[in-house]
Amino acid sequence: MTSHHPLDDRLPAMLRSGRRLRGIFNAIPHPAIVEMCGHAGFDFVVIDNEHGSGNLETTETMLRAARASGIVPVVRCLRQDISRVLDMGASAVQIPMVDTAEEARDLVQQVRYPPLGRRGSAFSARAAGWGAFPGAEHTRRSNEGIALIAMVETPQAVRNAAAIAAVEGVDAVFVGPNDLSHAMGHGSDWKAAPVQAAIEQALRAVTAAGTCAGVLALTPEDEERGAAWGARYFATVTTSLFTSALRQAATQGRDAGAAAGVRY
Secondary structure (H helix, E strand, C coil), rough: CCCCCCCCCCHHHHCCCCCCEEEEEECCCHHHHHHHHHCCCCEEEECCCCHHHHHHHHHHHHHHHHHCCCCCEEEECCHHHHHHHHHCCCCCCEEECCCCCCHHHHHHHCCCCCCCCCCCCCCCCHHHHCCCCCCCHHHHHHHHHHEEEEECHHHHHHHHHHHHHHHCCCCCEEHHHHHHHHCCCCCCCCHHHHHHHHHHHHHHHHCCCCEEEEEECCCHHHHHHHHCCCCCCEEEEHHHHHHHHHHHHHHHHHHHHHHCCCCC
């Protein structure tokens, strides 16, 4: 009998494939939502531990749900959690606020096992099947099959986007438009022309460096605009979709009734 390996190692090859990938940020720490995203057909889910309320235990449960539903799990986490998230079996880490190539090189060191990096080795963790898949094969599978995604979210990072993308071991660079907009003095108006110009600059620079570029895409128009600038890794947000659908469901009958003169 062959055991089902807990680590989904498909993402680096997917990022190199040249095809568009569609994913979704999820900050709600419940495995059912991860499964729903998988069954809906998304390529990947970003378990959002930067802005979400999930802890390490709920993260591990969501990683199991991702494996069960066939969706690749990325974890957006803070730097201090990288090691533990990888030991849980994350397929990738997506790290916020990477401003320089030097920071990117340090992240590569944290994500890769020796001789490529300095990640601490433990075969007793979930990523190695609690010891069922130990040794050199686990090290190889992890170094080849776990992706590092750096997030560009400041004007400094935009200027350094090509250098960040060129760091060996960085598999994708994702532009975070909301933080970039705030950093540029435009608040949450990331559709402002200067912010869009900065997003375009970053996406084109990353693509020219031969690395997969990504960006937030809340609408088909966002995705097409990003694709024209070279992006292939697109993500929407569960809460945005839920809120929109719930608001529509809550108001559509009432609005129709009001138009017909019905009082509630």
